[in-house]
Amino acid sequence: MLQSPALSASSSRPLAARHPQLWALLVSAVCFVVGALAYVVLFGLTLDESEEAQIAVLAPFLVADLLVGIAASIAVGPLRRSIVGNVALVLAGVVSSFAMPAAIVALVRLGERRSLTLDASLTVTMAFGMAAMSSWQDAVAGSTQTGLAGSPLAVALVAAVMAAGPLLWGRVRGTRAALVTALREQAAAAERTNAALARSREIDVQRARAEERRALARDMHDGISHQLSVVAIHAGALASRDDLPPEQIRSTAQTIRDAAATAGGMLREALTALRDPADLGEAVPLPTSASIEALVEAARLAGQDVNLTWRGITPEEVACFPARAVTLSRILEEAFMNAAKHAPGEAVTILIARERDQVVLRAENCLPTRPPQQVISTGHGLTGVAERASLLGGTSWSGTTPDRHFRVEVALPWE
Template identity: 40%
Template sequence: MPDPVPFSAAAPSVRSLRHWGIAAAQSLLAAGTGLLMFLVAFGMLLEEFADHPPQGLMALAAVDALLGATASLAVGPLRFLPPGRLHSAAHLLLAAMAGFSVWAAPAAGIALYRIGLRRRAVLGLGAVLLVTGSSLAQLSADTRFRGEEPDWAVLAAVGVMMVLALLPLLFGHVVATRRELLSSLRERAASAERERETAQRERAADEARVRAEERTALARDMHDSISHHLAAISLYAGAMAYREDLPPEALRRTAGTVRDAAQQANRELRMVLTTLRTTEGDQPLATAPTLVGIVERGREEGRDIELEWVGVSEEDLTSHDRSAVVALARILSELTLNAAKHAPGAPLRVSLRAQGGQVLLRARNPLPAAPASPPSTGHGLLGVQERARLLGGDARWRAADGTFEVEAWMPW
């Protein structure tokens, strides 16, 4: 089974002027360098035989020049061949010319580099064997034309040619490996970025769901509260309609009670219209736990919880805006659950402070020595923040100095 063609071995576009410029530069560089090497070698040959070398050596020099010029002109355009059999055969032929022609050596080096880019062991081995065989044949012919017998020097020269052939092959292999590694790293980075964006979208969807659930829960609470006020209005209005014996003072008090209940119901109705429709599962307002009840329930479960009242008392909550009271109860319930889940056994200190037209609920607990398992998604805190914001307040949380603190505030 053939090896897959690596990214770096893909053929460049023949329509690109830039690539044609590179091809021309490669041919010119191979031709110029090879011609210089040929002239040096030919000059040494003439000097060795006093300008009268044997005809056989002159024939070898002519073949050298012919092969070198052909290889130099062909090496540039051959870069446009797509990886395949024709590409391999053409570059193996150029590599073999290195043994017969000094002039063709630079072009053969480029061909060997391209074969190395393919990263196929069979091609590399074949190229080295061709260079070795052609070098052995050329050196044997040169020795015979000189009237000498082949000796160890010929074998040494062949070994040198083999090493020289290996250098561009290995260099091409390293370059292809590096390009493929970079391509793989880019793909992994792109995949990681896509996963990160997907995770962000999923987290945003989870946050939106949590906020929607809190708006739905608040809408249900307000629905129960409005129903309570409407029932009170109906009761007192019915009393005024059927009790003709009521004194004027009692009528005024009853009418004031009806007016207050109607105003409160109107305010809470406006808030309900900004939230979603109700869903099943949460406690109705009539049975919503109180702050003291939440703390006492936590203590019964063995948790160390303290509640401090500053500027407000439990009695003040019974006569205040029911929506804010229920929101405080929901928030405290979530905070106690959060502390029990992520810092089990740690003391929880809660304070409720009323000042400047606002009520502030603060909860603090020590951070656990080991991270929570499973890790927190933060949805509960998002729900706390959303509930506070729906009432015109806000919430924030932070971890510092070994303590986790949550603050939620709203108009009072």
């Protein structure tokens, strides 16, 4: 069964962090039991090796050892983070064998702080303190010990080793804890960096959307200017000619009306593209794969010779990717417009093909033998095609081929 991240992280924490009060009680209990055993052993050795007079003299020391040990065992649990309290426990271990387990725990805690000065001070204090206590007890009890084993120097060396071991262990634990903390900080920093990158990506997406709207607006501008030029030309003809037959006047008026209606529709699309999607009330229909066929039919009805070929892909497949369908439709519309402006009467060949992981649109027409005299154009159409393709991660190329054809070719990634 899978566990949630929060439950997994909580279960991986040590018991001291998850239940500090229970941990403090457990540490005090263990130190009390071990200290009591050490005290009983020391008490038995004292009774076994001492005479009645010496026992009477040592009795106050044994009682003091017991009381100090009980107090230290009780206090070792709650004094987990107190420097002064743990130093006091170490001093209690110098004068009390019962308090020695609590003193060892305190040494481990103090070693976790990784202070060389503190470690050296505690080691020296333990060494000289236990040597002094041993000498004082021998002097009070009137016992005489010969040899190296009973000398203050031997006691000091043993005490120094007893202090150094827990301190080194604590230093290792402190180093590990610092390393874990550093790794957690690095992980938190990495999460913050990832969040910043996500925000940056969101900003890039918003910027790309704004650029796409601007590109759409420029693209639509070419279409509107073309339709308005048609209106202006035909309206000018009507204004300058008064000898036109009624049929030609009606045909010209119909052409003006159609061009104005087309320009109005393009203007609505351009204004919609410039608006924020969140501000749109009703969805505006966007071109689809069916729009490509409609564009071809409209061009044919306008008198253009158009040949459309689908290769390796179908309109239904294009319809599954609305962004690609919109882009292909807009680019095809620009190609028809360019052909009508710059090569009127020339045949236009359109190829929409699937080539590996790309969909390619290729529009090609012959160059006219005599270029048109006056062409009203802003020159932003092909620039809009290139920007539209780049926004989708594609490429575009337009220019004259060696066989005197003008070609517009766009390759979009097919995902």
